Amino acid sequence: MKVLAPIASHDELEMLAAAGAEELYCGIVPREWMQKYTGAIWLNRRSPVGGSLDSYADLKRLVDDAHRLQLPVFITLNAPSYTAEQLPLVLELAHKLSEEVGVDALIVTDINLLLRLSEARLTAALHVSSVAATLNTEAVRFLLNFNPSRIVLPRSLTINEIGAITNDVRDEVEIEVFMLNDGCAFEEGFCSTTHHHTVGAFCTSLSEMETKFEWAGARFTTRRQNWLRRNLTDYRQWVWYVNGNGCGVTAKGLPYGPCGLCAIPDFQRLGVSSLKIVGREASPFKKLASVKMVRDIVNRTRAGMPKLHVIERAKSLREAPEHCAAGYMCYYKVD
């Protein structure tokens, strides 16, 4: 069970490695893409500004030095789909990333790109992104047609659901799960909206809109209206948690946001291969703090600390018992 950390520049490499990252992932958006499609069409699931590297030379230096530290580097090519006009550019990019830059895996969503890359037999392995919405064992079996070495499960699956999938396919493919930072109010693979900076995420944008309930029955009493309104308020609070507690930090500057630390003992038991920390675009400090927190819990779990003690430690690391108690900051409900 490895700790997978986001990285956006070579400057972050040494500190992430020292903090305990065991795998790295990043994005690249070449200038040709930006010239052709502007910032409106994203090559991967993060804005081209801030979340991705923009030169092959920078990426090559990052990959070479990461390899010297025994850290594999994966790269996102995980837009939901690519059109016929975009595909040659993406295939060429994938070839270059694999054969010239030397990245260890390409993280892919689009089934057509997955097909084409599996046929291309590149040196880099293929990982299926969480955006592919692999929610069941049959979907994993479908994806195995394209020879991925790893599948990233969506964060909407429960521990039991992850366990059932892992149990069925553990020997055939690695399973990666979400561990820390950003959530998604929707099923990421079936959300057709943009996070473009002009409008922001749809889920948070909704929280600021005027709303009107319509009752389907005969009498829409004041009591019913209040009941629905209270639930909407709770939902908006949940969305606030999903979005990193309004992108907040603790007094010590530690990141808030969705968290799966308490589930790490379960994931070790289930045979999960990798724990993903989200946030390529986050500040170096947030990345560092995130890796330290996850690695602390992983170390204790590896050392055989009892689950209840691990959970206690995880909650103390978050330094926000009131948020842990709210129940909205957890990726997974732990028994």
Next chain:
Amino acid sequence: MNPTWCLHIGRAEDLRGEFSLSRIATFEKSATIQPYLHLTTQLIAEQFGEIEFTRCYFGNEFCEHLIPSLKALQAALDAAQAQNLSFTFLTPYVTNEGLQALRPLFALLASHNAEVVFNDWGVLNLLRREFPTLIPVQGRLLNKSLRDPRVTTMYATAPAPTAAITALQRSNLDCESYTRLLTRFGVQMVEMDNLPQGNDVSFAAHGLQLSAYFPFGFISTSRVCMAAGLHHHPSEKFQPGAPCRHECQSHLLAYAYTNSPFGNRDQKFYLKGNSYFYAHTEAMLRTLFMQAQSGPIARLVFQPRLPMKEA
């Protein structure tokens, strides 16, 4: 050229009675939604005159808690047969539990020469392995075009680079390698939404048939359902896939884009259960009907309710 007309029914009773557009327009009881249906039926009559539905759709694309019972499916099949309608069964994205719920339904459908719309690769895999007589149709959730009416209406008129606009009107369906893959998996038809930014449907020339839903498009969907939270204590609310009492059937939530940074503050979004939808404007409907009349769209699926009806 006339498209094949399909009607998405909520239950078998919808097929008992005359098929007039005026009756179908009354299926949806919501006063908020009804004007869209009146507009739609009016435009159908204007553009096509009398139409004949030859196929019915039944099932749900968005929530595994709304997968119908075996009894409801049998009733819908019987009603369709009585009206001499072909049958298409809609399926949502699913967990292993949802797949288990679908198995007996597929077993029943297998003897009816039915189509199954899959919105999950796992469902396609199950169909191919265990129910090869069922005809798979790729659902609209697997068609990954951007559908965000906050910006897509702007993109449709903005002076953006042609490459960007074209990309927004297409998806991977315009790649021959992808359509060949679908054909290899027995898929002959793919479904799509009528996009606010317009659809480039030139890929239909690759041999796949194209089906479009109207007058609602989906925006986003989630395993976390706001409505399902109604009966839970606050700390237990909004858990993925949590059990529910189909609270989604009791109400509708309409949003107005009052915080838009652009001029489209009258844009509406509708939340029904776990999914958000947009309604087609008159211009969007006219464009869709024109594409159907001129050929690229072979099938039109009329959904006379927001497509979240419990069977």
